[in-house]
Amino acid sequence: MDYFFAAIEEREKPDLRGKAIVVCMLSGRGELSGAVSTCNYTARESGIRAGMPCSKAKKLNPEAVFLPARKDFYTSVSDRVMEIIRSYADVRETGEAFEQISIDEAFLEITEKTGGDFNLAFEIGTQIKNDVKDKEKLTCSVGVGPNKLIAKMSSSVQKPDGITVISPDKLENFLWPLKVSKLWGIGNVTAGKLQEMGIVTIKDLAEHDVIDLISTFGKTRGIWLKQAASGIDDSPLKERDGSEQIGRIATLPEDTLDVNLISQLLDRLAGDVISKLDSRELSFRTVTITVINSKFRMYTKSRTLNHPVYSKETLLEVTREILNEFLSESRTEFRRVGVRVGELQKRMGQKSLFDY
DNA sequence: ATCTTACACATGCT
């Protein structure tokens, strides 16, 4: 979806159209303390980008409209969009060959219904765009490719409201001239290491000795780099049944080491996590606490319970226990804290199988 | 001797 959160706000508030719109995740610390989640293309003209501090965005364009993110609402729109798109995917025994990878992105397998014809794929992509526009008044950008990696990368070529097809015969011309940082899966750290090795373009990477890549990045990642740079990606679509972890993280009202202040926030976050757990009727077995200190260093500690549970009391207890461990070994004030649960399982009849 | 699990941490994407 194109500039998804901001596009939804535009749709909901027609008087905003034409203006620069910036959707922010705010920490509550100050008027505009937080980061830009996304912004419309008008805002991008003034240099505003996702991830940038909101205060900086304000400096770049004081006239822009700054809105707080309404995540639950965007999720409800996302659910409807995904249902529309899903209906265009190949159908297998298990259901549609469809993979939602984020709140606004998804992969569809259409190999069967196109018989591998990329011209047909273009038609289907166009249909999807029209359907979404008709039903939800939102635009999206479609990428077609012989695998997920290429589909994802081609979706970025023409934005917003675009469609790009990269058939196997156009693969090398598309991929090789690009900087390695453009390859989906290569971030800052990897791009930096590659540059030190003299690898700048994707072509450089594709031609590089795989043994050398493995020695720097490990077996899995080394082989992946070599393959990906050649446009090879055999990963199948993964049907996802909700996330495998549920977490909440937030910024403290001020940097602190005060147990009471921190527990107060952690308890709220734990409550939110329990709500989500309840709505999906799940139990959890692991609890992870995240701390980000005033120097922006991140630390995590986790506990795995003997059996899955879904009691709020247990989550609170474990959370406090881990917090105390953190506090006894920390001298730098905390800025943000988070709670996350994992090893999720569908609930049984009792609170826990071994609880009675 | 080998397989499995727990944990901390790095990396990447939005």
Place this chain on the structure above:
DNA sequence: TCAGGCATGTGTAAGAT
């Protein structure tokens, strides 16, 4: 001067078979 949410992989240590 900077938000929140998730996935996946790796190294190491400890426990189980």
